[in-house]
Amino acid sequence: MTPIYAIGDIHGQKAQLDQALDLIAADGGTDARIVFLGDYTDRGPDSRGVIDTLIAGREAGRNWVFVRGNHDRLFTRYVRQGLGHDDNIRSGLHWLNPRLGGTETLRSYGVVGQPQFARHKPGEIEILLRFEGVDGVMEPDDLHRAARDAVPATHLDFLDGLPLTHVTDDLIFVHAGLRPGVPLADQTEDDLIWIRDGFLETGHDFKRLVVHGHTALEHPQHFGNRVDLDGGAGYGRPLVPAVFEGRDCWTLTPTGRVPLRP
Known part of the structure; x- marks a missing residue:
């Protein structure tokens, strides 16, 4: 079974992104398939460097897939339209x-x-x-x-052109989560990049394991029907990549794989 790697919210942490990519290369080689879960920008010191790295990887033909996060949309909407607010920010x-x-x-x-x-x-x-x-x-x-x-327009075009989900036989990769009971094709963009209420507390069977970020934890965690890979890099905590074989999951550390179970 071919492994799929995933990296949660990066939030401008270029040095941590480089370390996560090194861990993945050590486990799966330089041709490893990686899904990035969005929120490449904001809070950390080098959003520009993060986006440069992602674009360079895509242009080099790396086996990388990207989905878009809410902070990526906040960034591009501000630069393109001058919009500093989003209705989903209740504060x-x-x-x-x-x-x-x-x-x-x-x-x-x-x-x-x-x-x-x-x-x-x-x-x-x-x-x-x-x-x-x-x-x-x-x-x-x-x-x-x-x-x-x-x-650069290339950065805005890159972020705005990203899909909101990536689906395999066993997994659904999405930034924030899914609205229970709504077919994937009918999910709204706002839910896919912003949802917490109605998703985080549900035990709904989405038929595939949902792999997401958006809600920062102290460390990635498996909840049975979903895996949250946002370990809080935007707040200075480590960026911890994961690897999936079917629905089985491990986090990657300098000393190897660590099982991540419910």
Whole structure:
């Protein structure tokens, strides 16, 4: 049985991505099939370097598959349209808020500074007042133009062109999860990249094992009907790759495979 490897939310952690790829190569060789689960950007220091690595791998013909995450959509919507909010963010926080990490993403593209917001109440839309950059203060429209000039179109096109799921005989790879009882073809984009409520607590049999990220844990965990591979790299925890043979799963460590069971 040919193994399939998977890497959860990277969140701009280029050095950790390199380490995860080394672990996979040591276990499965340089031609290993890898599925990346989205959220390549935000919070970590080198979103640009992460995307460069992924694009270079695809152009080199590596056996890599990518799905899109919610932070990837936040990033491209801001750069293309100047949208700093998403209705799925219940707190109303702006993408540039440190909790979401957009400022670090822009920093990796050379747009450096600190956002200043109006006083914010939870549930209300957070308003960006200005961006205090290294070369002076920018109004929101000026910042958007600077971001649009700094981010290569190839990066935006790469992220926007990614599928939302990848399906094999035994596995469904998706960023956030699935709405129970809804056929895969009828799942909404917002659910596939944002869902928690209704998915994380369900014991629903999806007919295949669901492999996802999005909900950060202390370490990848197997829940029986799903495996969450977001071990919290966006918060400074290790990026732990996994390997699947059928529905059997192991995490990869420098000393070899470790079984991941319910």
